[in-house]
Amino acid sequence: MKKPIRVLVVDDSIICREAIAILLNQAPDIDVVGKAADGREAIDLNRQLRPDIITMDAKMPGVDGFAAISEIMASQPVPIVMVTGYLTAEGAGMTLKALALGALDIMEKPEFDGSLASTLREKVRLLAGVPVYKREPKKQREYTVMTTNVEGRASKIVGIVSSTGGPKALLEILAPLPKKFKSCILVTQRLPKGFSTGFAEWLNAEVSLEVREAKDGDRIEPGKVLVAPSGCHLVLRSRDRIALSDEPMVDGHRPSGSMMFKSIARRCARDSIGIVLSGIGVDGASGLRELRQSGGFCLAQNETSSLFFDMPKAAIEAGAVNEILDIGEIAGFLLICAES
Numbered sequence: 001m002k003k004p005i006r007v008l009v010v011d012d013s014i015i016c017r018e019a020i021a022i023l024l025n026q027a028p029d030i031d032v033v034g035k036a037a038d039g040r041e042a043i044d045l046n047r048q049l050r051p052d053i054i055t056m057d058a059k060m061p062g063v064d065g066f067a068a069i070s071e072i073m074a075s076q077p078v079p080i081v082m083v084t085g086y087l088t089a090e091g092a093g094m095t096l097k098a099l100a101l102g103a104l105d106i107m108e109k110p111e112f113d114g115s116l117a118s119t120l121r122e123k124v125r126l127l128a129g130v131p132v133y134k135r136e137p138k139k140q141r142e143y144t145v146m147t148t149n150v151e152g153r154a155s156k157i158v159g160i161v162s163s164t165g166g167p168k169a170l171l172e173i174l175a176p177l178p179k180k181f182k183s184c185i186l187v188t189q190r191l192p193k194g195f196s197t198g199f200a201e202w203l204n205a206e207v208s209l210e211v212r213e214a215k216d217g218d219r220i221e222p223g224k225v226l227v228a229p230s231g232c233h234l235v236l237r238s239r240d241r242i243a244l245s246d247e248p249m250v251d252g253h254r255p256s257g258s259m260m261f262k263s264i265a266r267r268c269a270r271d272s273i274g275i276v277l278s279g280i281g282v283d284g285a286s287g288l289r290e291l292r293q294s295g296g297f298c299l300a301q302n303e304t305s306s307l308f309f310d311m312p313k314a315a316i317e318a319g320a321v322n323e324i325l326d327i328g329e330i331a332g333f334l335l336i337c338a339e340s
Helices: 014-025 039-049 065-075 092-101 116-127 166-174 196-206 257-271 285-293 310-317 327-339
Strands: 005-010 030-036 053-056 080-084 105-108 157-162 184-189 210-213 224-227 233-236 242-245 272-276 297-301 323-325
Touching: 005 014, 005 039, 005 116, 014 030, 014 116, 030 039, 030 116, 039 053, 039 065, 053 065, 053 116, 065 080, 065 092, 080 116, 092 105, 092 166, 092 196, 105 116, 157 166, 157 257, 157 285, 166 184, 166 196, 166 327, 184 233, 184 257, 196 210, 196 224, 233 257, 257 272, 257 285, 272 285, 272 310, 272 327, 285 297, 285 310, 297 310, 297 327, 323 327
Parallel strands: 005 030, 005 053, 053 080, 080 105, 157 184, 157 272, 184 224, 210 224, 272 297, 297 323
Antiparallel strands: 233 242
16 A cells, blocks of 8 residues: 655644644545644754655744745755745745745645645645755756757747746746847746736846736837736737737636747747746647747757656657757757847
8 A cells, every 4th residue: 555645734823734734634645744833843843754745834933934945955855835825916926935945836825615725635746756856055057058059049039838847947047148138038837826926026036137927018029028917828919019818728728838839830930939848737739839830949848857847748749849958958048049
């Protein structure tokens, strides 16, 4: 019989702590082996209990969730999902910081009678088996200089699609790009409802480029990063402007990466680069295939650097990809394109 998933629950509220523990223990394949009231206790219990996964609160007295994630990932790493009550536009930047520090995912605190209870259990099952490695605080990835010929690949538009594991990958791509980067970057990232504004603000504070949530009619301009709003497709209206659409979901998603890529393929294909990053599912694959067939240059993140390889793999298997690159190689590729 398969051993149950061992979980450490961390929350400064005894009510929330006990509620999360009860919700998780309702599943026969999940066992809450410890509970911590703050970050310091979480660090100590992680060392003692060696859980398979930790659910981590954000704001706690003393050592908060962010400091705890940083120390745990630098000393005895374990999969961590941040479970917080701050999934709002105002609190998004704060909780997204957890992803940069090494947490695998974030979600809103569940209620006993809500669907988020089953979502939490599914996240625990999904993330408990993900390999994690030591992360030295403030250590940055070295960007690889591409040897591939990039002549003629400088593009007006770079489209990027990502899901679980995407925010951290996006940060690693955008961080080294100069303020005067020659392309406009369109981002479709699957996020919790109402989270896109804070996500854009978080990225904007971390990188040199101008990053903001997209608005209907925005112009395509160099050095700008436009993020698809929650619940809206981000598409090209023309070569020079974007549009937001509330058309039906594509492959179960709105915003849809495939819909964004297809709009680029129809209006700006030969002057574009399409990229599929880490994520669960197949979003982006069909759209990227159309973009490649129309003359765009298409990349997928490799399995080694992807938290979840589902989306890149789907794009590769669909014949949609020109090259498969490490996340550092993607950043290096775009840097060289910007200089060509």
